[in-house]
Amino acid sequence: MPVQATEAQPYLAALRQWVSQRRADLSDVDSAILRLTPAEQTAITTDLTVALTFWKAINDRLTLLETTFDGGRVGPKEAERLSTLIHGRLDSNTTEHLSLPASGSLAVSLPEACRLLDSLTRTLQARASLAPGALEATQRITVLRAGAERVRDQVPLVPAGPERDAAAERLARLDRRVADLVERARRGADVGGIIGPLEIDLAMLERDLIVAAAERANAAQDRADTRQLVEELDARAEAIRSLERQCIAAVTPAPHLAIPNVRALGPVPQAAAELAGYRQRLDRVSRALDLAHETYAAALAERDEVVGLAGAVGAMLEAQLEAQLAAHRPAEAVRDDIDALRARLESVLAETPMPTVRARALAAAYQSYVEAVTRQPSRPGRAHP
Structure with a gap:
């Protein structure tokens, strides 16, 4: 609020x-x-x-x-x-x-x-043998009783089980010691040597309960973060499976990698030790998903690269061929070679799935031939007398 x-x-x-x-x-x-x-x-x-x-x-x-x-x-x-x-x-x-x-x-x-x-x-x-404020025993007893009440409020916050039972038993022993201290002080006994150890024990119990509560809160947050991570990895795995299907349908030979099933790890454990091992397994799943994603994406990128190379070579050919063919004899033979190479390359690019190795080899041959026939012929140097 x-x-x-x-x-x-x-x-x-x-x-x-x-x-x-x-x-x-x-x-x-x-x-x-x-x-x-x-x-x-x-x-x-x-x-x-x-x-x-x-x-x-x-x-x-x-x-x-x-x-x-x-x-x-x-x-x-x-x-x-x-x-x-x-x-x-x-x-x-x-x-x-x-x-x-x-x-x-x-x-x-x-x-x-x-x-x-x-x-x-x-x-x-x-x-350190210092009193918290005035040295009167009554004031220290008042502080002790207030601390015991704070501890009493924290014990029900501990989850039911051995941990709560142990805290309740420690509090019960401290209650008996505080009651005995109060009775001794009421009778006028010297309680200075009793208050110090009781203050320490009560403070330690309160500290332990606060630390345990903070650790439980951290553990709950870790479990929530782990469940969120499982959801994210599951969504990534499903997207990578879709990418795998696209890759198999688009290119051959296509890579084949095992895509892990995140749900096969089971539910998120409650115990801290088991949760740490579970997070380690999730890390391995994440690395496997990264590898699969990179592999399938690289295969599709190679297909796009070959298609782009063929398009770029074709554009270069249209811009320069007409001006350069006149330098070759017979020009019709060059045109026939280029048309044959382009037709063969386009035929391979149109196959589904596309054979990547053949397509890259044909694109390289097509590029080399076009560069050879469109290159400016070298001029002979002048002869010196």
Whole structure:
């Protein structure tokens, strides 16, 4: 849905404030890392780099949003662009892939990236022994419970099966740990050592669910693209079969190549591993279709070339023959030879299918004879005394 100017203005202002706050949080984490041991620094630096990559992608998208908003000058097209920039993939405006350890490339929307950066920032703050804002345990517990609710909203989005069951079981364990933490805090116990690991585990679960959702969306798009490719290859194959029939009817000897049946590969698979193998087979089918297309088109082009050569030689003959025949004796014999060659060539060109080898040989002979009888005779040089 298009984003109206009255909605975009407060949204962009809040997003700008959020981006600034996250950058400050990550700077605090960066400073805190310097106080850790080298081994701890190595373990946390990778995640900090990922968080900074997300922050930069979000900040770049915010710049595009503010440029499109242009101080409130938003027409229908700009409103649609704002919506596309908010809900479109972030990796479309950066040369870097957004990535997480052991997850490969990741394409997410702006809201998903913001939630992921929140999760990563909380994890980094906990690992660097920083509190997300005030140090009071109650505030950290509030953030934990909010994170658990976000995860609870994402679990039903996972397709039914072992993956959803595993996510629900992880969430149930975290719920029990949060409930125990709340009860301990209510009794006045020191929960500072419990909150950090729980924050990390909850953030990891939320991250895993967002990554899995993005991967499912990418897989669905790959399957849709593959189905579209199958339709295109099937249409190409049918057109090449028509070209094959034309070639067999037009020339002899005609090439004979097997044109693959795309539908014989079966339906597009659902699993990612099977889909990759299916795409490889489609690539081989595409190359086979390219070869068949080039071969049949070249055979028809050769026929057209021979016909065009015969026509060009005939046109040259009509333009020059009458003026040149006077130089040959007897002229009637030359005319008879040319008429015989042309009649024979026209007879071969009229055959269906046309014998290409004979036609090309006769056209070459016809051309050579015409060039010979229409060539200007050489003048003898003057003798020197």
